[in-house]
Amino acid sequence: MIHIHLWLLLAMIALILLLGTMLWNNLRERKFHLRVPDLDCFEQALPSIAGMTKAIIMDGNRAEILQNGELFTALFESIAAAKVTIHFETYVWWTGDICAEVAEAFAKRAREGLEVRVMVDAMGALKMKPRLRELMQEAGVKLIRYHPIRLKDIGQLNKRTHRKLAVFDGCTAYICGHGVASEWTGNAENKEHWRDTGVRLHGPVVNAVQSVFSQHWVEETGEVLVGEKYFPAIDLIGNLKMHVLAGAPLGGISDLELMFKMSLATAQKEIVIQNPYFIADEQTTSLLKRAVKRGVEVKIMVPGQVTDNPVVNHAGHRHFGDMLKAGVRIFCFERTMIHQKILIIDGLWSHVGSTNLDSRSFNINEEAGVGIIDEGIAAELKAAFEDDLKDCVEMKAETWTREYHVWHRALDRACYLLSGQL
């Protein structure tokens, strides 16, 4: 037994409460109800969407869409063709032959004298084989883990990099949804091979992607990447306008959530969403309902039976009944897991990247995507969407309500309660 003064005890409890409030404050997301004025032209919203997400619309770029395993074919080409630097950042690094292939390709170029910088998320790459890590490090690859799991970083533990990007010689960039694992190889033919989409970019926008890569690099290593090697002056080589969407939640309103909700609020003709983790909150639901009301065609594709995270799936169902009744069309992809994060607005602006439509992507993790303002690219992505529709089951308002059992509903609600962390 020890004796302490009453006031000391009260002071300690008060201090605990104060610190607890401060901590909660630091970690909590800001709930907000976005007010977006009605616009008669979606194009007018683009400077705001770029500006609010701290980016600038850059002209003169080219883009190639890479579906499914095509990404790796292109990636290996770029690795082989690189002359000076290879930068690669990813969340998932699991297992499979592809991991060894990628590691060996990096190691080979590092041995040849290239600067190879690889950043993997410490959590996403927990399963990385020590053999591959050693292979890369011995070859001279600078392999860094983002937010390593250690005691002094305990407050950062929940905050991961979900970005998937690569930059070669500062003049070719990739932004994708793919992880490094056998799931992403192949052509989405079965449940072991997933559906995903990435883009290869050329032009001035690559500077912006490089700066997104260097943010985490400097944070973890202190090394500042300066000079032509990393940021060459790039000529206008195409005719696409683009802006990079790199979310790093700053405690305020999430940039990416803002991007998503602004695009829903300002769409005039069509909203196409393909996303593996789509958890609509009340506001998203009401924005979508309002969009339908003003004549916008809304099509959403989410995973069906094949999903790696049933909890997210159930949480996503929370507002489906509401949306279906209002006329939102929802499709479940059944062939395999769809993992691409596609958003197409009015056949004009498209988003490709790593951002899921859930709280984790908006408010916790670091994400990277690109917004492309081009009807051609939008049409190409739309065609792929139409193709995916063939393997989808459309949810119907009538059957959804009828077959929507009480226990299913309870499960959805229970999962939705967790949505702050999903």
Add this chain to the structure above:
Amino acid sequence: MSLPLQKAEKAGKSRKAASPAASKKPRRTIQLSYLEATLLFLVLILLIALLWSTDRTHASHVRVPNIDNFEQALPSIASLSGSTILTGNAVQVLQNGDQFFPALFADIAHAGNSIHLETYVWWKGEICDRLGRALADRARHGVEVRVTLDAGGAFKADDHLFDMMQKAGVKVAYFHPFRLSQLGLLNSRTHRKLAIFDGKVAYVFGHGIAEEWVGHAQDAEHWRDTGVRLTGPIVNSVQAVFAQNWVDETAEVLVGERYFPPLPPVGTVRAHITASAPHGGVSQIEMIDKLAIATAQKELIIQNPYFIPRREMVNLLVNAARRGVRVRIMIPGPVTDSAVVRHAGHKRLQPLLDNGVEIYEFQTTLSHQKIMIIDGTWSFVGSANFDGRSLNINDEASVGLIDRQVAAQLRDAFEADLKQCKRFDARTWRRRSLWHRLEDAVSYTFNPQL
């Protein structure tokens, strides 16, 4: 985590209830078992550790290579500080209140669509009333007027004035207001100073809205400061910076050509905005400051009211001086609004002086402008100080201007200011009193918060 917290609370309460009955001694003590005491203590330690861990910055060890070609390095410098260089802008430099406020009032009077103002300082006095009335007047004429005020910086302001403005239709938003639910944000202020008119004209400045900033820096009651008036494509970027904090506090999104009009080139100045809102990682302001110092080849001029370089910054400045760059730094002298900052800044002056960095103290009044000029081409004007608070805590906005004429104009002003300065001498500085050194050392320990 919440579970042990509740337990500790319960334990505390039950003992508290039991204690008066148990003993009627005048000294009230509580009995805790070792387990309870340890638990309480552990919860406290865990909370402190978590809080520190979520809040800590990885600021200190940025390795910046020497950069020998400014033009080549420019794209990377801009990208690393989160901005893009835009061409085709025109810049007007505005010195002190005498040039700044008349220009501002003229633009207020001419604005037809929207007036946006974000500031840290809004105190009391004639200039505050005048500005408030001018904004209210425009709001009554149907102009959208939005004012973002830092809840801390505008603490002393006259509430009646804001009532009047709001009645006239001015939308006033307080940044990080003092609320229990926002306790963790209490220390994070907006130090940005911006104004945007019709999305076409922008101001970036160091001035606060207070009597201290009127006049022409003639005495200790009238401070020295610098701002710029910008036109051209860069105005879109300044508008975006304003829109960020506005949406944070009001959830109102500024969308459309009304706020982001297409802006054709109107001049020849290249410009970029560095706006930082630090939260972990390396802040953009810190990045740009360090890169700028590392890039200088011939001449580096820094004018800053709160100059507290850390070891790393000192090394960069010393390196610059050693490679032959003429480094001149102007800091406030006896007239300063923060003696602690002044002393903290003194802590690391010796290595600078020893290596040939010229340091000047401005005597007449507080020099509040935040200016940096590199090699007579690249200049910075804005709100960011050279201290821990600006680099790692507050929201800041500075504009980088790449133009020889603008640099020359700012440099002329610096040369003129030099006439009112005293220069530090390395040898006498080394012999400063022990008491003075102690003051410096103690003040410096507060640096992360200054």
